[in-house]
Amino acid sequence: MKMNHIFYFIFLVSSLLSCTIKVKESLKANQNNLVKYAKNFSLTIHENYICFELLNPETKKVEKKFALIKNDSIKIPEGLTPILIPIKSVIALSSTHIGMLSKLDACNLVKGISNHSYVHEPSVLESYNKGEIIEMGEENSIPVESIIRSKAELLMYSGFGKAFPHQEQLEKLGTICLANYDWKENHPLGKAEWIKVFGYLTGKENNAAIYFKIIEKDYLRLKKIASKLKSTPTLFSGNLVGDIWYSPAGESYNAILFKDAKGDYKYAHTKGTGSTENSFEQIFKDNVNTKYWFNPGVESKKELLKSQPKFKLFEAYKQNKIFSYTFSGNEFWERSAIEPNHVLSDLIRILHPELKLKNKLYFYRTLSK
Amino acid sequence: MTVARNNKFILFTLVLLFPILCGMHLFAGEITVSFSDFWNSVLNYNDENTSQTIIREFRIPRLTMGILAGGGLSIAGLFMQTMFNNPLAGPYILGINSGSSLFVAFSVMTGIPFLTSNLGTISSALIGAFIFGLIILSFSYLVKSHISLLLIGIMLGSFTSAIVSILQTMSEPNQLKLFTMWTMGSLQQVEYTELPMIILFFIVGIGLSLFMIKPLNALVIGESQALTLGIHVKYVRLALISITAILTGIITAYCGPIAFVGLAVPNIVKMIFKTQSHLTLLIGCFLIGSFFMLTCDIIIQVLESTIHIPINALTSIIGAPFVIVIVLKRLA
Structure with a gap:
């Protein structure tokens, strides 16, 4: 009996000790983690390398681990793909990648793009015209x-749920393929936080950290200003695709922006981070008197009526309160992810004219005739 | 031009059921509206009242387009089947819808102001349907096999799809978006104020069809026999192509390309009425075509809270297996 007690005591103490060690390790990792808002990656500082973990946007499980190293003689644990930093060349397949590189003044590293007609950044277009970018x-x-x-060291792609074609062969040939899930981040600052990844990759991590701090501060300042306002104007977003209206779901990137701008978004209560579907009749019933309509995907009222003549029945149409970012499509896609403070500023300025904000509208414009 | 007694009874039953189905369609939507709202929306419209607006601007145009699209495409299909003496013929499979689509693609994606207007789109759809109708008619003189003609129709469809794909790569994103939306098909594009014009086009088409009943009945027994009965087959064919172009063009312009209705419904009508009298078949096609389309749209509206099905997809889901059944029956 006594022996049994001693055995249980030892077992209990060893279990507690192991738990404490695990908690301490986890705490240490969390303290090292440089990420605050983003949910689809983690960056942790280790003695000889930076560990960049890419997380699957759906499961949040680690999809791939990279060791960002400054010297290829550095030994790294097994299972990590080494990336020698700073990288000297990159293929950037999405507009947001170019936008982030541009903020770090690192567009000279770009050696490949998907399509030059989607590019706004003048320096990239210039290099493309010179034949320096494929x-x-x-x-x-x-x-x-x-x-x-292209002889690029790194290929950054959007990774729509699958690995890059011929990824293994390309990595053997010296081009590492890295999925960028910034487009799956729901929080506007989470999207912007991917600049930290670009910072470490290009050796400009300090610039990236400072830049992120500035936009974070500005975003939170604007959010605070909006939160103190009394009015919450009603708004809806999206457009018809066929007979279905897709609106941002209540936990999505756009819904968070609308909420932070102190707007009364009609579908803020819906679950999910993607979009919510409604029939046109339902949208009409819900929003016939809604004050603002955002992101219809067109630039003029004429185009809007061409796609569906019944849009003229909406109050937002009658009052000319429809706002779109498509006037500067490429610029919006390049800059909006990395400038969420400016997107929020636009929304606050539109929704709360009583604030009389002096700054210009960065992306949004009212629809032309 | 008489209708058999048994068929009279079926037609009478369909006519009686027709307003019931229309009523079901009007009130099937996700949003509940009352009968008084319906009356007021027609007789005493108040545009401040959301329910009345929903009925007047959404449901009445949708119901009307359902009736016209189902009835019109079925009649066009009947004409094609009699003209080419082929039960598998129809405006969609013979490439007439594709002609409309191609010309609408040109009109939407060129960006020329007149062509991008509503009138431009309708004219393009009509011209496209007429030209492709003439092309398929010309081919019908060259090939005698039914299957070959269908294959030519399918090839015309593939050809136009390829041209449309090229146009899409060259067009502006907004124009591309507009065209893509149009191809999805919808009964909701029409405004209440546009209905009189569309109904007028339709009445012209149906009115002309009534003059075709005798020649169509003659064509059933064969081209040479029709000639001996004093029918000018060439003119009749041209007239049939023109009517088909009017009916198909106007529907395609407003609703997008709708598949299989023009093929499946005339066959169903022939099975039900068991007659070659085109007066019966024409009325039957109009009624059953409208029934078919309205039923599809009611299904869509009932399922709307769970799943959103485009009208084009539902008509294909129901129509395609039906075509396979017809083919298998012919082989047996």
């Missing part, structure tokens, strides 16, 4: 030869 085409149909020809 146009690769759509992400899922890029010829391997073009990637090899």
